[in-house]
Amino acid sequence: MEQLRPSTTQPTNKISPYDAQQNFAEMLKESINGVNDAQIQSDNMTNKLINGENVELHDVMIASEKASISLSLTMEIRNKAVEAYQEIMRMPV
Known part of the structure; x- marks a missing residue:
């Protein structure tokens, strides 16, 4: 049975921290x-x-719900990011 060996080649497309921040x-x-x-x-x-x-009521309601859901999701993501930041700041160094 053949043993699996870890790859010794280095990845060629490294992303620098600066590029990751920009992305x-x-x-x-x-x-x-x-x-x-x-x-x-x-x-x-x-x-x-x-x-x-000439605009359909259901199209208006769908657009309204899409906007509402996307805003709610954005706010939840922001809240989680703030919580994570606060948790990191509470960690002893």
């Missing part, structure tokens, strides 16, 4: 922009419905 910051920015876009779309569709334009 995370970019991902976070894109996510927040997505939440903002959902809020704007919901507001626009609601205004169209109020003004009597």
